[in-house]
Amino acid sequence: MKTRLLRRAWLLVPFAALAACSDVTGGSGGEAVAGLSIESSGSPLVTVNGASVSGTVTVQQGQQRPMDIVFRSAGGTVVVPSALQTVRVTIVNTGVAGWSGGEAGTLRGNQRGSTTLRVDLLSGGTALYTSPSIPVQVN
Template sequence: MKTHERSRLGRFAPLLALVLAAGCGDLGLGAGGDAVAGLVIEDPNGNTLVTVSASNSVSGSLTIGRNQQRQLIILLRNADGGIVTPALGQSIRVTIRNTQLASWTDTGAGVGTLRGGSTTGQTRMVIDVIDAGSVEYTSPEINIQVT
């Protein structure tokens, strides 16, 4: 390719990127744009701790020590079990029912830190997928045991 042709192509590259971005609901590499039907919560080693199926049944629970913390990864799933990559404008919100027992700090892209409070007990968390300010998916309650 001649230098002149390369520079002309270089001028159109930003325009091409904008056209591609506008045409894609998701710029991720997964099955983004699919409807979220369930999720998996894993530890950083890839061990599955909680699974929420497409039928909204929960298997597993989370355990955290009093005054301890652990990093967790939330993987969204479609009805076929494939990973859903959140599209632009989508976010994941975690709500813990009793914040005296546990808290969540979001670090982005479905990753966050669960912290146990200063007392032991049981609480629950709910995970929402938000799209442009509207709730697109809400998980059933997931048990958290603080020991």
């Protein structure tokens, strides 16, 4: 009888593991990502709410600037990506600027000018969230 109960208990393990996982678009809080902020030293440089972008990411030519990408729900709550999710930053004109890293990364100013970047939150290579184009200025 005890062996039979243990076998049945093992059938519940996959469901318990799924219950412990966060929403694939949400991270630990289970809320969907609806926007983000790009911050430097804790101060927001850019805020994205839905399709609305406020601010510009700036860096000096020949310099590097550490930045953090903070995902947010529609209500503004911070959404932490799960360990299975990755962040990809794509810069349109890499001659002007470059990005290394993911959620915590570094913006490099390659040459003076402007370009845009896009942030994707990925799960297994599938985009769960894609930001609108975010302006980048290299001075």
